[in-house]
Amino acid sequence: MSNFFVRNLCLKQKLVITTKDDKEPAPPWVPAPNGTLINYTRSKLFPQLLAAVMACWINLASGASLGYITPALPSLQHPSSRLQLSETEGSWVASLVMLGALGGGCLAGPCISLGRRKALWLAAVPLTSAWLIIAVAPNVWALYAAHTILGACLGVICDASQLYVSETASSERRGALGCVPVLMFNVGILLCYTAGAWLDWENLALFGCLISVPALLLPIVLPETPSYLVARERTKEALASLHWLRGSNCDINAEYQELLQCKKGAGLIERIQGLCDREIIRPVMITAAIRMLSRFCGLRAILCYTQAILLTSRSAVDVDIATIIIGAVQLIATLVACGLLDKLGRRKLLIVSQTVMGVSLVTLGCYLYYRNDMDRSDGSVLGWIPIVAILIYIVGNSMGLGPVSGIAIGELVPQRHRSIASSLTGAMSWLSAFIVTKTFLDLQSSLHIYGALWLYGSVCFVGVPFVYFCLPETRGISQYAIEVLFKCKDSISDQAISDKPSTDKIEVTIQN
Known part of the structure; x- marks a missing residue:
């Protein structure tokens, strides 16, 4: 060139x-390749947004599985519950979703190679079935199995939906639309938190099954991504997909010619060997590092054990209300991030995000460390520190590290390597999430809860220089x-x- x-x-x-x-x-x-000069024209937003929301409805149902354990665990441990879980069994139920997602992350590559849209539909069937298994579970082993299935679906959905949105969005809107998968996850979490305030664990599982049903039908009406179709040399379908996504009056020639310049997908052996090329291994390693940072910052542990943390800290806010507030703030912060990603860029938001997260975790840890020396009355100002620190932490994550760790695979890694890179980085990401979720109680026993929070905060601070020196800005590219x-x-x-x-x-x- x-x-x-x-x-x-x-x-x-x-x-x-x-x-x-x-x-x-x-x-x-x-x-263009023939020397002709091509002018770019602005595409329509509505068809791209519609495709993103319809494709990511399954994220909403899968997000409910992430939020399920927080309101359901107290119900499962209640003396009147049909099933009663011990503290150890509860930790396994919470962490098996992450372990299942590890397997799903490995399966994501083969599923995505069949098509981004098809991968979403394939994940919707076992996802709906797993909710039904939870609702009728006769013993704790059925809960283990169902949550493992939910996690496997989550591992596939996370990468498939993010790639679908990244590959269907135009470059000037990819940052904003790239937040839609995370946004829909957060909508599902909030719905589950809110419903869990009134429903027991069985009815809450039926609620999860109900919101999963549309995910079985919506992918049928969606087009496949243009870059995937071009890589498979299905040019007519690629042009039809571009017209669907950009609007019938939009000139798609420039974008189509650019897609033709991307190298086509090779065989499996060639793609694995290609991962060793410097121009490929660098974006793959950056993507893996960002995804692991988003896990080791402790988000899953804090979300799963929010009520336990608030009870331990003797917060002045009712734990059920605080859980709903956290879900709502997470959703609103992700909405704000949709606008900021294309205005401020990825690097600035990541640096600010990790700094804010680290400061809030250190602050909460210091409060817990000096709690016995403070006024713990419900009416005191200090009683609000735990919930405020957690809310600031959630806002920091939702406006930076959360959405950027999702869109990284669709932005940094070339299309021909995304299926393998998705499996590789997804497996590393979900293994990290499993370790964080499963070891939180162990860290709490050995380091105390404030020590665990300080450890997560230190990971956030380590991520700041990494982003500054290693991550290129990809806004609008x-x-x-x-x-x-x-x-x-x-x-x-x-x-x-x-x-x-x-x-x-x-x-x-x-x-x-």
């Missing part, structure tokens, strides 16, 4: 490549231009741009 093509493509996507001989930026257009970005970085670092005059100095900058 010539420097001329790379330079003008990057300029269009807000990547500036200049030489010392350049006096002004090149004009913002992109040459097309999928193909992101591939060019990593290629340019490798070429420049190796001084391997063959058609560059020896007197030129090339500088790549990413505009925030």
